[in-house]
Amino acid sequence: MKLTSHMRKLALGATALSSLALLGTALPAAAAIKGPIKIGVIGEASSVAGAAIINASKLAAENINAHGGINGHKVEVITYDDHSSASDAVSAFKRLATQDKVDAIVGSYMSEVVLALEPWAARLHMPYISPGAASTKIPLQVHEHYNQYKYTFQGWLNSAFLAQSVCDFTKDVFVDKYHMKTTVIMSEDAAWTAPLDATYKKCLPKVGVKVLDEIRFNPDTSDFTPIFNKIEGLHPDFITTGISHVGVRPTVQWHDQQVPLAMTGISSQASTSTFWKDTNGAAEGVLTQTGATPTVAITPKTIPFAKAYAKAYGDSPSYVGYAAYDDVHVIADAIKRANSTNPDKIVSAMEKTDYVGTVGRIQYYGKDSIYAHGLKYGKGLVTGLFIQWQDGKQVAVWPDKLADGKIKFPSFVKLPTATH
Amino acid sequence: MVAIQILIDGFVISALYGLGAIGFTLIFGVTGVLNLAHGGIMVIAALVGWYAANQFGLDPYAAAAVGVLAGMIAAFITYFVVIRPIQQSRTIPSDETEIFILTGTLLWGVMIQEGLAYLFSDNPVTMKPLLPGVVYILGDRTPINEIMIGILCWVVIGLLWLVVYRTKIGKPLLAASENPRALGLLGFEMSRIYLFSWAIYGILAGVAGVLLASFLGVSSASAGSLTASAFSIVVLGGLGSVWGSLIAAYVVGYLETITAYLISPQLRPIPALIVLVLVVYLRPQGILGRR
Helix, strand or coil: CHHHHHHHHHHHHHHHHHHHHHHHHHHHHHHCCCCCEEEEEEECCCCHHHHHHHHHHHHHHHHHHHCCCECCECEEEEEEECCCCHHHHHHHHHHHHHCCCCCEEEECCCHHHHHHHHHHHHHCCCCEEECCCCCCHHHHHHHHCHHHHCCEEECCCCHHHHHHHHHHHHHHHHHCCCCCCEEEEEEECCCCHHHHHHHHHHHHHHCCCEEEEEEEECCCCCCCHHHHHHHHHCCCCEEEEEECCCCHHHHHHHHHCCCCCEEEEEEHHHHCCCHHHHCCCCCCCCEEEECCCCCCCCCCCHHHHHHHHHHHHCCCCCHHHHHHHHHHHHHHHHHHHHCCCCHHHHHHHHHCCCEECCCCEECECCCCCCCCCEECECCCCECCEEEEEECCEEEEEECHHHCCCCCCCCCCCCCCCCCC | CHHHHHHHHHHHHHHHHHHHHHHHHHHHHHHCCCCCCHHHHHHHHHHHHHHHHHHHCCCHHHHHHHHHHHHHHHHHHHHHHHHHHHHHCCCCCHHHHHHHHHHHHHHHHHHHHHHHHHHHCCCCECCCCCCCCEEEECCEEEEHHHHHHHHHHHHHHHHHHHHHHHCCCCHHHHHHHHCHHHHHHCCCCHHHHHHHHHHHHHHHHHHHHHHHHHHCCECCCHHHHHHHHHHHHHHHHCCCCHHHHHHHHHHHHHHHHHHHHHHCHHHCCHHHHHHHHHHHHHCCCCCCCCC
């Protein structure tokens, strides 16, 4: 009995010891990566930009897996359609976190939707990045409530930087080359255009352009004649746009009515290759800031991605597509460096991101910046570029080192002085 | 020159509204159906026409014809798949048929909208102008296409008048809207009259959709608002009254245009909606309504 009891004790001790030993090895293993890495993707499948989020994320996962996955683990993408509705997006987000148990989420290009998701990323401790939403409120919330909101990242330039790049372009091209001096701002009424217009109004005068008026219109507007009529009545040299939800209608009506003013600024839909077909070529001469184009090698990754995208889906990724592709890679890179799927570890690894993507060198602002976790803007990082639609093609026209063509305006556009 | 611009723009917008609403009111007058898939049918015509132009390189007129044909086919499908089975159902009590048709066409409209969004995305598309270029009318720069659209709308409305008042095949339509039972007793084949009115309806909705796509652009998301706009114009004009609808279309069209030009484009639909509310309060039968 004694012996057996002793033996039992021994056995127990051994089991305890061995389980402790097992635990010892198991603990870090549990915090490290187990099974495939799941990334949730939310986008509106029936909009050009939303479809680009879904398509580009899938391509990114394929690319990562083709290169051996993340530390040997495959990447899986789980997608949901949010119909660009905040409540659908929140349900998808919760489902991805609680049922699909994803490790991070990429989703939505609409600021209104992203602002609704941000608190959920905080509550569910879910690393989340938006590939297109530009409102400055998104990073501001991260800055003000860092401990709760640190899970959200902004994967594309915020409105203040978008406006700044428009001003930089305006200075180099419209002011210096074409001697234009006055403009009217024409923006859709949306969360992302409030900081955009505010920056326009600050930075345009600094580059020597007087803002005659700011016209904000309802994104549901179908007839733009009264708006163009009002703008023409103010006699500006050009129009500065802030449009994304709308694009086809103002462009076609500008062309059909032969509004004699050049249009520049942000016209997100003009960044997609289908825009030419959607407008029956009325896009001729339209200028917009965008992330990348299929023909300009901003980095060695830009053109191969655009080619792969065109091969798989038949058109070019919109600015959101490039950003979503990079975002999935940034998450994968962070998980690889953290060697963990722990959300806090992913977040701190993402904060240290220094990754060359398709749109440039990607880094994020720190928590002390009002743009905390927002994509850094600047030379050598991400600046975006300006394209102009010419004869069915997107031609890069600015900055000079990325340009593959020269600016040309349709014959109905009147320029203040003929310098060319 | 804002006055001239308001005059021209208001005229064309109103003509388009009128053309869109006239089919809606005709089909109600003749067959008693309030077709809440109306906007969807207009959008089908526009998107199919646009697609045909892009895919097969058709010229704007051929593409418009394809679009109108698609509108007519969509109207027939609406009738045969959604409306007739409800009208002939023995399990639906006859006094509830109208409510079932209302619900059926509403759901059908949603299905059309979602289906089109899936196939074509919800991005607006525009068809090529029938005539490109601009003309100056008293110093006001107007696209030739816009004037052409205004004229075409009235040509189609004129043709409809000719068919209904001057042809043997059209006159029974008028009679059916007055008293369908008497017409049946006189030995007219009601099913043929219904078929004919759905064909006319499809053409009207198709032309309106195609012209709208060439003027302002159309997307799958437009379906709901197009139905709502036709519905409110028809209520304002008096349900079933073609002339009432035309007058109402001009009231709404000009009110919207004046608001957009002189007050703010953002407030565009508001005054017309206020007028609609007032009419429902003060004259529920509408401008030219019979009851």
